[in-house]
Amino acid sequence: MNEPLIRVEGISKKFTGRDGTITTVFDDLHFAIEPGEFVCLIGHSGCGKTTILNVLSGLDQSSSGYVFVGGREVSGPSLDRAVIFQGHALMPWLTVMGNIAFAVSSRWPQWNKSKVRKHCQQYIDLVNLTGSEKKRPAELSGGMKQRVGIARALAIQPKMLLMDEPFSALDALTRGVLQEEVLRICAETRQTVFMITHDVDEAILLADKIILMTNGPRAKIAEIVVNTMPRSRTRHNLHKHPHYYRIRNHLIDFLVDRSKVFASDTPDYDPRHPPLVTPGPDPDEAVAAQMPKPALTGKPLAVVR
């Protein structure tokens, strides 16, 4: 079997409090991300999502377990993996072009100024910021700043894009526009993405697979939901597809109820192979279509409802 782009094997994270008590935030997580896949992680606040993203990026270390990128163990941050943070994290004294050029020059130090600018311009155009090259972050709206963050991350052509609730600080209208742009850009560039979100509709719009985390402490991956909606989906036609409400109800039901009561000690739960579920098709449809077995963890598809 081909090596996935990201392979996470049994990672756990423990923090020691001031009084010496040890809290295990999440425990024994296993998942993989294939090249070109868009994977979302959903779970309640505090279950360790940001910590997982930091471990994947190499900015933090897990207490146990391993993360492999292209078969090699992660030992620290790398330009292989670009992070888009919740806040935009732009350098306020640099222009839009300057912020992106800074990252591009670090990635390709041998490039001359005009090559760097030409490369940056492609990504400025890609995120629809043409004409704003000379503006500084203080002159930009929240949505524009986040676009600069996206352009900067994509411009270094990372193997993996890691996003931590990138649209959560934006108003609903801007969020919708940016979600569609990310969908278009990822389709065009076949970018592999790992994204944390609180927003069920955002996950259904963007993700191929949605990892569901139980509440902490000792948070687990309860299951991985396969998005069976066609990749040609848009924000406007999403809700017209018959799979949409089934997937949405399944995710909401998880967040409202099952994330609290999920019991990992049931005999048929194996953390190394979290169940891969397809709530989208109705059961007869799923059988008739003979859905191919996803490559993620090798466990056969189960329809859970």
Ligand SMILES: Nc1ncnc2c1ncn2[C@@H]1O[C@H](COP(=O)(O)OP(=O)(O)O)[C@@H](O)[C@H]1O
């Ligand atoms: N450096 C740290 N020291 C101690 N506890 C931490 C630290 N970083 C995160 N935590 C704790 O770990 C838990 C998970 O945090 P986080 O990954 O930010 O969760 P999420 O992103 O899912 O909201 C929280 O309870 C948080 O208080």
Ligand SMILES: [Mg+2]
């Ligand atoms: Mg977080």
